[in-house]
Each structure stands twice: as structure tokens, then as C-alpha cells.
Amino acid sequence: MQTFGVEFVTKQYGIGQALGSLVLLVVGVGGIGGVLVGGALGDLLLRRQYLNGRVLVSAVAATLAVALFVPALLTRNAFTALPYITFAAFALAAQNPPLDAARLDIMVPLLWGPAEGVRTFLRTLAQALAPLLFGGASDYVFGGGRSGLQWTFAIMLVPLAASAYFLYKALATYPRDGFFYGHLSWHLSLCELQAGHRGQASRLYQDAIALDRHSGGPQQKMSDGAAFLWRSELAGQPRDTAAWRALFDYANSALPRPGSGLADLHVILSHSVIGDEAALDARTRQMEDLAREGRYPSGSYLPALSRGFTAFERGDFPTAIEVLAPLAGENERIGGSRAQHDLIEFTLLRAYLSASRLSEARHLLSARRPGASGVPVLGVAAVR
Numbered sequence: 001m002q003t004f005g006v007e008f009v010t011k012q013y014g015i016g017q018a019l020g021s022l023v024l025l026v027v028g029v030g031g032i033g034g035v036l037v038g039g040a041l042g043d044l045l046l047r048r049q050y051l052n053g054r055v056l057v058s059a060v061a062a063t064l065a066v067a068l069f070v071p072a073l074l075t076r077n078a079f080t081a082l083p084y085i086t087f088a089a090f091a092l093a094a095q096n097p098p099l100d101a102a103r104l105d106i107m108v109p110l111l112w113g114p115a116e117g118v119r120t121f122l123r124t125l126a127q128a129l130a131p132l133l134f135g136g137a138s139d140y141v142f143g144g145g146r147s148g149l150q151w152t153f154a155i156m157l158v159p160l161a162a163s164a165y166f167l168y169k170a171l172a173t174y175p176r177d178g179f180f181y182g183h184l185s186w187h188l189s190l191c192e193l194q195a196g197h198r199g200q201a202s203r204l205y206q207d208a209i210a211l212d213r214h215s216g217g218p219q220q221k222m223s224d225g226a227a228f229l230w231r232s233e234l235a236g237q238p239r240d241t242a243a244w245r246a247l248f249d250y251a252n253s254a255l256p257r258p259g260s261g262l263a264d265l266h267v268i269l270s271h272s273v274i275g276d277e278a279a280l281d282a283r284t285r286q287m288e289d290l291a292r293e294g295r296y297p298s299g300s301y302l303p304a305l306s307r308g309f310t311a312f313e314r315g316d317f318p319t320a321i322e323v324l325a326p327l328a329g330e331n332e333r334i335g336g337s338r339a340q341h342d343l344i345e346f347t348l349l350r351a352y353l354s355a356s357r358l359s360e361a362r363h364l365l366s367a368r369r370p371g372a373s374g375v376p377v378l379g380v381a382a383v384r
Contacts, residue, residue, distance in 0.1 A: 004134060004149060011146035013078035023082060030086035031093040034061070038094030042101060049188055051181070052171050054098035054105070059167035061095035064088075066161045073154055092160075095167075106178035182214035186224040190339060193235050194374040201232065211246055218254040219263035222247065223336075226266035227343055230273075234350050236378035239273075248274045258287045261298035261334035265343075268306040272313045280306060301333040305344070312347055317355040324348040328364075338369070346377050353379040 005027075009020040038057055045053025068088035072081045107115050134152055142148035185208035192201035205228050207213060214221045225247050233239055248270040258264045264287065271280035284303045290296035291303075308323030328348050331341040345364065352361035361383045365375065 004131070004138070008146075008149045008153065009078070012073075012150060013076060013081060015078050019078070023078060023085070026082065027085050027089045030088075030090040034090035034093030035097055037090075039097030039101065041094075042098030049191070051184060051188075054102040055167055055170050057098045058095040058102070059164055059171065061091045062160060062164035062167060064091035065095070066157050066164065069153070069157055069160075073150055102178075105180050105184075109179075177215060179216055182208050182216045183220055183224055185209055186228060187339060189228055190231065190376075193232060193376040196376075198232070198235065198237055201228075202237070205229075205232075210243065211250055218250075219260055222251055222255060222263050222270075223266045223340070226269045227340065230269055231343060231346065231376070234346050234378065235376040244270060244273045248276070252279070258283060258290060258296065258302075261296075261302055262336040262340060264298075264302055265305065265334050268302065269309060272306070272309045275313075277310075280310065297335075298333045301327065301330060309347070312351055315354075317351045320351045321348065321355060321357070321360075324351065325360075346375065349375065349377050349380065353377070353382065358383050 005024050006017060006020045009015065009023050010017055013020075013023075015023075038061060042054035042057040045056065050056070065088050068084050068091060072084035072088060075081045075084075103115075103119075104112065134156070137155065138144060138148040138152040142151040185204050189201045189204040189209060192198070192204060205225075208215075209224050209228050211221055211225060214224060216224070225243070229240060229243055229247070247266075251267045251270050255263060255267055258267075264283070268280060268283060271283060284306050287296055287298075288300065288303050291299045304323060305327055308320050308327065311317075311323060312320035324344065325348060328345050331344045334341075345368070349361055349364055352358070352364065361380075365380075365383060368375075
């Protein structure tokens with residue numbers, strides 16, 4: 001389109017080059033609109049909890065582009081063709097931003113750089129060869145002139161239609177096999193817990209967060225699984241002992257030594273729940289040794305935090321409060337998002353409520369960050 005667009009428009013619709021350039025300018029504005037709308041629409045669907053939204057936007061856009069280009073290729077009137085070409089360019093451009101975002105969703109983060117390098121190389125190579133192949137097909141396969149351009153553009157719709165077909169097929173599997181599918185499902189499960197939909201939250205866990213279903217790496221599997229189980233218990237769900245045992249065994253095999261503060265937080269949670277004091281003490285000593293050597297970014301934070309969780313687990317809420325209260329304001333030391341930091345604050349809140357220290361629970365709630373989400377903790381209504 002970039003190379004042969006003006007030539008096609010002038011020959012197909014019988015207009016001058018100046019007017020043909022103006023037509024393509026309007027078409028370009030349509031393409032800009034498509035880029036802006038396509039990305040925003042994909043993100044909107046994702047925020048509305050439709051995890052396939054980005055692929056769906058791209059699939060529909062590709063379909064519309066093919067459908068809109070066909071009448072533009074058949075008509076001989078420029079004014080009749082202009083709306084079709086403009087909206088076809090809009091649809092053609094609209095599929096790119098959500099596809100780019102979807103590609104990052106399913107690509108392991110450490111491979112983003114190499115993957116983008118390979119993609120850019122192949123795309124640049126294809127763009128360099130496209131004018132040569134297009135011109136050759138138009139002149140030598142379809143006889144050149146207006147008819148040759150028309151048939152070549154028509155043939156070029158076939159790979160676009162094929163891309164729409166494969167995108168629709170991808171809706172059945174994306175983002176099930178995406179690297180972040182399990183983690184996104186974890187965020188969604190927190191929304192369900194907050195809304196009081198405990199059954200739906202549990203189904204999300206079984207479907208996408210449990211060890212044998214999670215699509216991420218070892219640290220994400222450990223963090224998301226343990227965080228969901230712990231927070232569901234804080235919300236009043238009964239304990240799933242078998243799931244905790246599986247996480248404990250997984251941590252010992254997949255994450256035998258400390259490294260990432262966020263993952264280690266959830267490892268020590270599993271140790272506390274299972275009650276393996278020897279494993280917890282060994283982990284704590286390893287973290288302390290790394291901290292003394294300056295090789296552990298979280299420093300002494302997690303060893304101290306482990307004592308608070310251990311006290312909470314055995315029902316010693318005064319000790320848990322004594323340990324966790326000064327640490328709750330420093331939770332950024334483990335890394336991760338605010339949704340993950342809430343686990344520490346909610347544990348402290350549950351300890352306050354269990355110890356009947358309601359004024360301190362109210363103070364903790366009042367000090368939460370502006371715009372924070374709800375608090376799915378059993379008994380919180382007493383201090384609202």
C-alpha cells in the first residue's frame with residue numbers, strides 16, 4: 001500500500017496524482033485512528049476481565065480489513081471507495097497494538113529483547129522484499145496496468161484472511177499457554193475474593209493457579225499459589241492442606257535456596273503452614289547469611305517477617321503483631337506489586353482482629369494507600 005497505493009488509486013479510480021495523494025492522506029488518518037483505538041480497546045477488555053480481549057480485537061480487525069478492502073477493489077469511483085479504504089486502513093492498523101501486547105503476554109520476560117530483535121529483523125526483511133514481489137506479481141503474473149494491480153491487491157488479502165483465521169483459532173488457547181496467564185488469573189481471583197465470590201475464586205485457583213495448571217516459572221508458581229491459599233484463609237476459607245503440602249514439596253525441589261525476596265516470602269509461608277521448623281530455620285539462616293554478605297536485596301526483612309508468620313500460624317497474635325506491625329510499612333523491600341504487599345497488611349489486620357485490638361485495626365485501615373481496593377479479611381466488618 002505504501003509503495004503502490006498512489007498508482008493503484010489513480011489507475012483504479014481514474015483520478016490525478018494530486019487527488020490520489022490526498023485520498024491516501026485520508027486513509028493514513030484512518031490508520032492512525034486504528035492504532036489508537038485498537039490498543040485501547042484490547043486493554044479495556046482486559047480490564048473488564050476478558051483475558052482473550054487483545055486477540056479478539058486483532059481477529060475482528062483483520063476480518064473487517066479483508067471485508068472492507070473487497071468493495072474498494074471492485075468499485076471504480078473514488079468517492080465510493082474512500083470510506084471503504086479508510087475504514088479498512090483503520091481495521092488493518094487496529095490489529096497491531098493488541099497483537100504486540102499479546103506477544104509480550106506469552107513471551108518469557110528474559111526473552112523479550114531477543115524475541116523483538118528477531119521479529120524486527122524478519123519484519124524489516126519482509127517489508128524490503130514486499131515491493132519487489134508485489135511489483136513482480138502485478139507485472140509478470142497478472143499482466144500489469146490497472147488490472148494487474150487490482151488482482152495483486154486482491155491476492156494479498158489472502159494472507160490477511162489467513163491471519164484472521166489463525167487469530168480466531170488462538171482464542172481457544174490464548175492465553176492458556178501464555179507465561180502470565182496464571183499470574184493474571186491470580187489477580188482476577190483476588191477480585192473474586194474481594195467481591196465475596198469465594199467459589200469462583202477457588203475455581204480460578206484450580207483452573208489456572210494450582211501448581212499443575214500455572215503457566216509461569218517456579219517463582220511465579222510459588223508466589224501466586226501460596227498467596228492465594230493464604231489470602232483465601234484470611235477471607236474465611238477453610239485450609240487446603242493438600243495444596244499447601246504440594247507447595248511445600250515444590251519449594252524444596254524447585255527453590256531450594258533463597259534468591260528472590262518475593263518468592264522467598266511465599267516459601268516461608270509454606271514452611272510455617274506445614275510446621276517444618278527445621279526447614280524454616282535453615283531458610284532463615286541462609287537469608288541472614290546472604291544479607292550479611294550484601295547479596296540479598298531484602299536484607300534482614302524476610303527473616304524477621306518469618307517470625308511474625310510463624311507466631312500468627314500458631315495463634316500467638318500478640319507476638320505476630322509485635323513483629324509484623326513495624327514491618328508492614330516496609331513491604332516494598334520484597335519487591336512485587338501492591339497486590340502482593342497486601343498479604344502482609346491483611347495478615348497483620350487479621351491478627352489485630354483475632355486479638356480484639358480493634359482500634360489498631362481501624363488505624364491500619366485508615367492508613368491504607370489512597371485508592372486501595374477492598375479488604376477481604378474475615379471480621380473486618382467489625383471495624384468499618
